[in-house]
Amino acid sequence: MKFIALNQYYYYNDLISDLSKLKIAYPDKISSRFIGNTVSNRAIFMIQIGKGKKGIILTGGVHGRESINPVVLMAMMEYYAMCLEDEMEAELFEKKTGIQLNAFLEEYTIYMIPLLNPDGYMIALQGFELIHNQELRNKAEAQGVPFEEWKANANSIDINRNFPSKNYVPKFEGDKAGSELETMALMRVFEEIESEAYIDYHSRGNEIYYYRKQMTDQYNEKALKIARNLQKTTGYSIVKPDLEIETGDTGGNTVHYYSEVYKKPAITIETVPELAKFPLALKYQRIIYSQILYTPFYLNL
Numbered sequence: 001m002k003f004i005a006l007n008q009y010y011y012y013n014d015l016i017s018d019l020s021k022l023k024i025a026y027p028d029k030i031s032s033r034f035i036g037n038t039v040s041n042r043a044i045f046m047i048q049i050g051k052g053k054k055g056i057i058l059t060g061g062v063h064g065r066e067s068i069n070p071v072v073l074m075a076m077m078e079y080y081a082m083c084l085e086d087e088m089e090a091e092l093f094e095k096k097t098g099i100q101l102n103a104f105l106e107e108y109t110i111y112m113i114p115l116l117n118p119d120g121y122m123i124a125l126q127g128f129e130l131i132h133n134q135e136l137r138n139k140a141e142a143q144g145v146p147f148e149e150w151k152a153n154a155n156s157i158d159i160n161r162n163f164p165s166k167n168y169v170p171k172f173e174g175d176k177a178g179s180e181l182e183t184m185a186l187m188r189v190f191e192e193i194e195s196e197a198y199i200d201y202h203s204r205g206n207e208i209y210y211y212r213k214q215m216t217d218q219y220n221e222k223a224l225k226i227a228r229n230l231q232k233t234t235g236y237s238i239v240k241p242d243l244e245i246e247t248g249d250t251g252g253n254t255v256h257y258y259s260e261v262y263k264k265p266a267i268t269i270e271t272v273p274e275l276a277k278f279p280l281a282l283k284y285q286r287i288i289y290s291q292i293l294y295t296p297f298y299l300n301l
């Protein structure tokens with residue numbers, strides 16, 4: 001039985017309730033841990049499946065307005081758990097990917113943070129009145145961004161510009177790398193988990209970023225191979241290095257930090273067509289699910 005329904009509104013509370021349903025349905029397959037709190041006191045969770053020593057870390061919902069990926073990641077997790085219990089599903093999985101999921105998850109563990117920025121996510125869905133702290137709410141409203149296009153957290157900080165990577169740039173006076181609770185939560189996860197690769201799911205563009213300017217040619221060659229593999233399963237295009245530096249190399253990203261510190265592949269997958277408008281239409285949930293379902297298994301590790 002699948003209980004995570006797609007193409008429907010999905011709020012933070014739905015995610016929390018689906019998380020407990022997942023753990024009840026698959027108690028020996030899925031576990032979760034609390035990895036941090038936000039300024040609006042929302043808990044950030046990481047879900048894991050697998051028994052392997054080698055970790056694969058996945059994050060979604062780093063940017064508030066990118067509302068499709070969190071529920072899609074949850075549905076992916078449910079599907080993997082289902083495949084572990086259902087032989088027919090497992091066979092279908094193997095037919096599609098050439099991978100025996102059971103064996104794969106003996107070697108690897110998938111660590112998924114479906115929603116790193118729950119405050120930003122809820123602001124983008126429902127508006128600035130969700131920020132109860134008046135000072136923070138005023139600050140957010142003063143940014144002049146319609147709530148549906150909100151990317152930052154409740155502190156008006158873009159988490160994906162807040163990591164202490166080499167290319168981090170302060171955005172205003174007093175801005176400090178690693179200042180945010182969400183940033184610290186993910187940095188702790190990176191530190192605590194033995195991982196082989198990291199994927200950060202964003203929206204928009206239907207494309208894959210792999211190139212990391214601060215890293216060696218050898219690193220980038222390996223990352224390109226992974227990107228090509230991911231292209232096979234998603235149908236997305238691969239962003240060329242020069243284009244990445246011009247448009248995507250904006251400093252302080254999760255992927256910059258992870259690649260520099262851990263020297264392992266850090267890939268950004270941009271779901272949803274470039275021309276899609278915010279708020280993103282619910283119809284994208286099912287489409288994106290079919291495009292990225294197998295991505296953690298196409299890392300060529």
Ligand SMILES: [Zn+2]
Pocket residue numbers: 062063066160202203204
């Ligand atoms: Zn993003």
